[in-house]
Every structure is written in structure tokens, then in C-alpha cells.
Amino acid sequence: MATREDEYATFVRARSHALLRSAYLLTGDQHLAEDLVQEALARTHRSWSRLHETGNAEAYARRVMYHLQVSVWRRRKVAEFLPGELPEPAHRGGPDDPDAIAWRITLERALGSLSKRQRAVVVLRYFEDHTEAEAADILGVSVSTVKTQAARAIEHLRKLVPHLREPDDERRPTA
Incomplete structure (x- = not known):
């Protein structure tokens, strides 16, 4: 029988690419997207036992990504000009x-x-x-x-x- 850690690892392998695509569209930068996904997956791991039972792991990870990115946007930054x-x-x-x-x-x-x-x-x-x-x-x-x-x-x-x-x-x- 698979352990919770094995199930989490399977989730990460199965959904990381899709999460990374969404994160890239949010950030516009590959490295920032990778960081965003990594943090979302870390937070998902901390709540894995609750999320796994309800089947909401991916929705939770995406919500974490969006909230983290909104927090980044709210910080003061120097305006960019392209x-x-x-x-x-x-x-x-x-x-x-x-x-x-x-x-x-x-x-x-x-x-x-x-x-x-x-x-x-x-x-x-x-x-x-x-x-x-x-x-x-x-x-x-x-x-x-x-x-x-x-x-x-x-x-x-x-x-x-x-x-x-x-x-x-x-x-x-x-x-």
C-alpha cells in the first residue's frame, strides 16, 4: 500500500507541469514561475493529509499560487517599461x-x-x-x-x- 509521501510524490509528478504552465502565465518569467510552483507545492505538502482525503490538492495548490502572486504584485516595485x-x-x-x-x-x-x-x-x-x-x-x-x-x-x-x-x-x- 502506498504511503502518503508516495501519493504526494505521485501528485507532484502528475501535476507539476500543468501548475508550471499556469505559473508562467501569471509571472511571465520561467524562474519566478518555478519558484511560485515550488512554494505552492511546499504549502500543499504541509496540508497533504487534509487535502488528499478531500481530493482538493490541485485546487489548493492553484489557489496558493494565485494568492502568492497577488501578494507579489501588491508589493511596491519600480515601474517597468518595455x-x-x-x-x-x-x-x-x-x-x-x-x-x-x-x-x-x-x-x-x-x-x-x-x-x-x-x-x-x-x-x-x-x-x-x-x-x-x-x-x-x-x-x-x-x-x-x-x-x-x-x-x-x-x-x-x-x-x-x-x-x-x-x-x-x-x-x-x-x-
Whole structure:
């Protein structure tokens, strides 16, 4: 029979990659994402006996990640400025296609230009596929804040990456 430590190790092996993807989208930096996942898994380990019994280990680890990242965002920092224009991607091909690489870089830069809260909302709503209520609960904000931040983020992303516009956006008059 597997011990709790073996079960925890199995959980870590099975879910670390998915947690790391989400953490990278939240932080925008591979090393910070790894640190975030490591801390979330450490806290999950401390609560493993309770979490394992209820089957909520991954949800708990993700919630810890989001809360830790929000805490980082709340700390005072020197404002960052990313100079330069974003390149226009020609099309999206395979993962090694130069155009696909340029597209990913464009999207990564655009996501990096969002405010920290907007990025968290985009990750939760559109990458993790959480509802507005779930995202609000995870971030500890109101549903209306999630809606506002999501709308502002999408508007900002569409300005930076015109290819993200919906097909009928072309017909809408600009104000």
C-alpha cells in the first residue's frame, strides 16, 4: 500500500507541469514561475493529509499560487517599461515555424504589458477556464472587478495584437 509521501510524490509528478504552465502565465518569467510552483507545492505538502482525503490538492495548490502572486504584485516595485513596438505576425504555423515563434513572442509581450491583476484574470478566465465567480473567489475580489479587468485586458490585447480582433470588429466604427 502506498504511503502518503508516495501519493504526494505521485501528485507532484502528475501535476507539476500543468501548475508550471499556469505559473508562467501569471509571472511571465520561467524562474519566478518555478519558484511560485515550488512554494505552492511546499504549502500543499504541509496540508497533504487534509487535502488528499478531500481530493482538493490541485485546487489548493492553484489557489496558493494565485494568492502568492497577488501578494507579489501588491508589493511596491519600480515601474517597468518595455520599449519598442510589437512585431506583426504573418500567420500561425507549427511550433518551430519562424512565424509561429514570432506570434508567440508577440502574444507573450502583449500579456506582459497587462497589469498584474488583468493578467491574473486573463489566465484564470481564458487559460484555466474558470467562471467569473470562481476567478473572483480565487483572487479575493468581486465578480464585477473580474468582469471589468477582463474587458480592459481584452481591449488592451486587441489594440496590441490586431489579429485577436473578432471578425465583426472590422465592420464596427471606431470612436
